[in-house]
Amino acid sequence: MPIRNTLERWGSVAKFFHWVIVLLVIGQFVLAFIADNLPVGLQKLAVLARHKSFGITILALAALRLLWRSANRTPAMPATMASWERFGARAVHSLLYVLLFAVPLAGWIMSSAKNFPVAWFGLFQLPDLVAPSETTFDIAHESHEILAFTLGGVAILHLLAALKHHFVNRDAVLRRMLPFARVPALAAVLLVAGFAPHGRALAATPGAGEATGNEASGTLHFRFVQAGAATIGSFDRFNVTLTIGADGAPTALAVTVDTNSLDTRDKDRDSALRASDLFDVKQFPHATFAANSVRRTAAGRYEAPGKLTIRGITRDVVLPFTLAAVPGAATSTWQLAGELPLRRLDYGVGQGEWRSTEMVGDAVVVEYSVKLTAAR
DSSP states (O other): OOSSOOSSSOOHHHHHHHHHHHHHHHHHHHHHHHHHTSOSSHHHHHHHHHHHHHHHHHHHHHHHHHHHHHTSOOOOOOTTSOHHHHHHHHHHHHHHHHHHHHHHHHHHHHHHHTTOOOEETTTEEOOOSSOOOHHHHHHHHHHHHHHHHHHHHHHHHHHHHHHHIIIIIOOSTTGGGSSSSSOOOOOOOOOOOOOOOOOOOSEEEOOSSSOOBOOOOEEEEEEEEETTEEEEEEESOEEEEEEEOTTSOEEEEEEEEEGGGEEOSOHHHHHHHHSTTTTOTTTOOEEEEEESOOEEEETTEEEEEEEEEETTEEEEEEEEEEEEEOTTOSSOEEEEEEEEEEEGGGGTOOOGGGGOOSSEEEEEEEEEEEEEEBOO
């Protein structure tokens, strides 16, 4: 079998692209059907992760196939084909190429808008195409479904035309794309098995006793890996109290977080995170950190050894942070920032099937940045 196309037959490379894409497209419909009938959980995450990876594979193969076709001759159409048949064949082929690009791109946009970054089989992460947005997600979701069903319909039309060529016209159109020279009995084709952050500090108080504070703004984010992709969420309500000693150095730190204020820019995932198997916000509405001492590690850098409580489980942690005066503020203001690596299972955030780290990683990084303003 020749590698390149000839005027009589498609080459082995063109056939490889054609049949691998066919199998992947069929697999995509199967995976989409399975995912639609699964409840929110690890199994659904796994199926959707595979669905996304297959979609990116189809996108890449379609691009490579188009490049290969542009560098090769195209087998001639049978002389017996009428002009309208030739036009229809070219139109269907062009539409198939457009849809092989449009369907996975719409899915990629949909996933980005839902703040579900795409990772290709967990090996590497692709950039988000759009910012998280419910409106964009709804539009992309609808478009993805319409385009996918259109692709299915056009593919069936393409198949029927190929069967007509073989059984009615009795020409070589079907045979020259088959991986084997002879046409076996036609059978059904194969099924392929298979958390823009935002936050708002309700209150920040740098000083208890010697100094008191007032409301300040800031952010509290958490980063984790879901289905092989780095994902980010935030807590929209939290309180910070930093005690400043007589010498101007911090001496204590306290934080209270409203766990119900979590936001990963996806309503279904947020509902799952609030449920009893994860944060269980009804029984444990707050997460807290308290440190009765602070040590200086370098200029502007500090560590606060204290106790972190999440889901009623308390563990000793050392919270690192930087502290810098904010120039030009009307009152004494400091910027506190840092990040703390944690493991969610150490605090019971993951019961039942969510104890598995296959689709949602155990490691979580908490990022914090908040302005602390002294009382007048």
